[in-house]
Amino acid sequence: MPLLEVKHVSKEFGGLVANNDVSFVLNEREVMGLIGPNGAGKTTLFNCIAGHFPVTRGQIVFDGQDVTALKAFEVSRRGLARTFQIFQASGDLKVRENVMVGAFMHNPSRSKARAKAEATLEFLGIADAGDHLMTELPVAQQKRVALATALATDPKLLLLDEVAAGLNRSEIEDMVALIKQINTDKGVAVLLTEHMLEMVMVLSHRVIVLESGRLIADGEPEAVVKDPEVIRAYLGDHIVSDEEAAHA
């Protein structure tokens, strides 16, 4: 069952084409990696899908509904949650309160939202951080809180933007386990962008590749990383031509 269908989406900022005729389908319960070199348009595509930017052309269908013209808050109410690449922790809300903001989406009552937030924090293994301010937590824990807040909205699809940035090796391993757990235990589909290719390879059922705003590959992770066009996008032209020369 397709959960998210991106159909011929283009996004232009003035003369700059950030996304050019991008089409792909993400299925229910699927984990999909979105990779590409810096400036390929990954975050822009996220912002278009989540409704933060209006698309220039194309259509986005989520869960059987056309969400192309909807605003971010309307898209998220339909079950699409996201985290942000640049995550700003402020001093105002405690961790539990932060997660409650997400939980309030489907629970207007405070006691229910609080219970939901506690359960989500427990699920992500940070129940003991509830009474602390975001600024008091280390980065890895802050990322978990952001994840918990998004998850507390009971999404069908989670967009994760560079969720491993700034984490060390063991923290990344924890994060991978966590995302797997969210996917399998809660049945949440995941679309993630990541610089750590290794992480994408381990997690994703399928990988799509953006380069200069265009989609250049879509397939199994193993197949995608062997795709000459993908290698060229990441490493440059001459390396591929050298390899091809060696094969010849």
Place this chain on the structure above:
Amino acid sequence: MEAIKNALDFSDFPRLDLSLAGAVFAFLLLFPALPHSSFAMATMIQFLMFSLYGMGWNTIGGYAGQVDLGKAQYNGIGAYTTAVMMVRWDVPFWVSMPVGMALAVGWSFLIGYPLFRLKGHYFSIATIATSLVLKDLFEVWDFVGAATGLQIPIRSKLPDFLYLQFRHDYYYYYILLALFVVGILYLNAFRHSRLGFQLRAIKDNEDVAKSLGIDAHWCKIKAYAVATAFVAVVGSFHACYNFNIEPEDVMSLDLSVLIAMMALLGGAGSLWGPIIGAAILVPLKSYMGDWLGAASGLEGLNLIIYGGIIMLIAAVQPRGVWGMVEAVRARRRGGYAAS
């Protein structure tokens, strides 16, 4: 039901705060029975009024983080509604007060809808402008007495609870104190409510808030309406308390700035902040204006001191006095040790 439970739930404050709050409340309750000058009584009434203004401002300016510098216009709408209805149609306070509140809230929707498309300083400046424009309109509008304002006629029989006219100030005082308690309980429910959380999330990071299903624009308009309702009620009260009102008095920029400044000084976005701010600034304002300013011929001294306070808040602790208290407490509690 849950709103009532939330209104009475102060469990997240340490016992020390609650005992202090209890002591302060006992003092407020007993104050008229203690020996005091009429000037002290007038100052206390001002303190309660500004606490209520500040509580209202706190919803939009504190919890939602939208620095509103145009609250005087809503004070004016409340005051004028009550005064006009009393002078022209002999309508009691308890009828005109909700009407004034409704008119002010209606006006706040008209103003808020376009204004909340603006962000940060642009929003603040726009609120000042709308407030000044409304004041100018009232100054030339004959129906409301233009620049000379309106004089509410004295009732023949006092005390008159329907028209809020009393010979002794302590009647006014207790009515305000009742409103003050209602205000605190309402705000306590407000900060626990879904809207309260949503506003804090908006203040934190609007994009993140939107990604959590929050309609930021509509939430701000709602909070603005709540803030307006508080200010309009005090405005209506002010009309009865002062007997005569004029645009320069009830809709001045000074008032807008003072309201925001008290909440900011005490601690915007906290329950006690506006009350602390009013407790510091109101006595300062009345005693300074009376003794220092007039007596020594230093007319503008209070303005200089206000300016200094604003700079101090901005430089030292943007979250005001209450922010300092919380910072000390956070330090005592210690950091988070990852398990």
